[in-house]
Amino acid sequence: MAAFDSTEHPHRRFNALNGEWVLVSPHRSKRPWQGQQETPDADQRPAYDPGCYLCPGNTRANGSVNPAYASTFVFDNDFAALLPDTPAGTIDEGGLLRAEAESGVGRVICFSPRHDLTLPEMSTPDIRQVVDLWVDELKALGAQPDINYVQIFENKGQMMGCSNPHPHGQIWAQRTVPSEPAKETVQQLAYYQQHGRTLLADYLGIELQKRERVVLENEHFMVLVPFWAVWPFETLLVARRPVQDITQLTPEERDALADAIRRLTIRYDNLFNISFPYSAGLHQRPTDGQEHPEWHLHMHFYPPLLRSATVRKFMVGYEMLGNPQRDITPEFSAAKLRSLPEVHYKTLGQ
């Protein structure tokens, strides 16, 4: 029998950041697909849409009127999943029925007044405005005593449950720390206590030596397909300096974050020559007033597409009941993303 080869043989990989496993089946990429075909989002939209509830000057469902904003615009979500004025309370029956009231805030962030743009089509200075707004929001929300975690994220594309193509993201901020950052706190803290360095600093060191999973880099950030990636083209954007959250970034680092997001999302769009759907978000320290030196700022990108603009990866039966599974290796995906140009396909040849 041949020796174990991770480019060929089924294996499990450990996610050092959240402590879970993913099953990798490299040989399975040849599987024919006769299932559901996705419909890519329309590629052409007007710069202003009178029916859009996010465009400047328009009236939203609840009667509020958007200002004639020129760069970014943030407001409380009209249908927020979290509300500030939730009365406290708990349920506990024998440890089997357990619940607790949760308070918080939902915010919507418009990235641009232009209805027809997306992050990869915006300029770096314009993305920098979005980064600045994230910083301001994290500062303001994190300062509230009853907000202990601030989740900043974007759902891009109808395939990712986004109901409005106007470029925007969200913030859900709440009293407790949600499961994913809680798991990452456990893993990062254990590593920090043992080594005196952040888990991601040491992980970046390894990846920089190997370079087989690196997608792109600038002076302050790295983008790579993590060793434990679940989604076919999942990436991890990591700060080179082990900062705990975006409020600590220098002005140059904020520019570099905008640059990394722009270059990554352009490569994503260029992968299948469509506006590439994903959910993405920042992971940073809880806003519980603790220092959290173990925390290392990063951003996850979770795109669903697998082999073309119309064939996605389904996380279904085995994945829901067992654990996540992928068909192509992270190394293959990284090489593919690395091979793509950083000029957006819509502007190529113009």
Next chain:
Amino acid sequence: MAAFDSTEHPHRRFNALNGEWVLVSPHRSKRPWQGQQETPDADQRPAYDPGCYLCPGNTRANGSVNPAYASTFVFDNDFAALLPDTPAGTIDEGGLLRAEAESGVGRVICFSPRHDLTLPEMSTPDIRQVVDLWVDELKALGAQPDINYVQIFENKGQMMGCSNPHPHGQIWAQRTVPSEPAKETVQQLAYYQQHGRTLLADYLGIELQKRERVVLENEHFMVLVPFWAVWPFETLLVARRPVQDITQLTPEERDALADAIRRLTIRYDNLFNISFPYSAGLHQRPTDGQEHPEWHLHMHFYPPLLRSATVRKFMVGYEMLGNPQRDITPEFSAAKLRSLPEVHYKTLGQ
């Protein structure tokens, strides 16, 4: 401020079975939906499809010919994610890059020779044949020394990544215990060690008293929307007797399992008058040769639809980066499922 009311106020619920949390936002069910619309699967299919790779007598992609089977039929998946002859091997670089070879088997189970049926349209005796096959497969696979977990599941509907409407399920059996049953082992073991009874036996006791989350029952099984349900119409099918796996079921219990599956899936189809998509699967003790008295046989049903045949729940940005979130309460969903008839909509009025 009013007292905390779980039918009105945002709250978190604890999943006693896997140790994780779900955010519940009852007030949010009124949110308008302008996003992606799903296309229900075609309701009419021929009893035999010459192009189907699962119909009796047909030739599959790899040249194998299906027998002219009359009830169920099982074979090795032609594109299995797990393979028996994987060479052993591990990777470990500083605890940060960790992988291990994984061996296993993938099986496909046809539920019926009829291309046009689904479980809710099959008779109880015919579903019992499927249960019997599950038992046989669990016995045979579980007896292999290098198979320590056998995951039996079904992806139903294109929306759940199913690429062939012929009624069928799958088995992925492997060397290690996947994440979800591993988490359930931890929770069930802790409870059993403390109380000397299974977690689900005591949980069933509470639900039988309250009855607000019960959907249906027979002499040997209960179906309920668990207190911690993530998906809008998620259900948990639980054996009343605390058995560890399906090989321990008596003939009467096997019939009762078929009955419960049939009645539940009919209610599901009747919810929106379509063939209701879901992923479902059995959770039972690992086949590692241990007794596992803490384990209590159950089956999860994870259906994606939220408010109609065309509007699904998206588990995206917040859910992927934070934790699962739902908009209607489990109690509301249970009442809705309880209100539906157990005669399939296609045969109503016939």
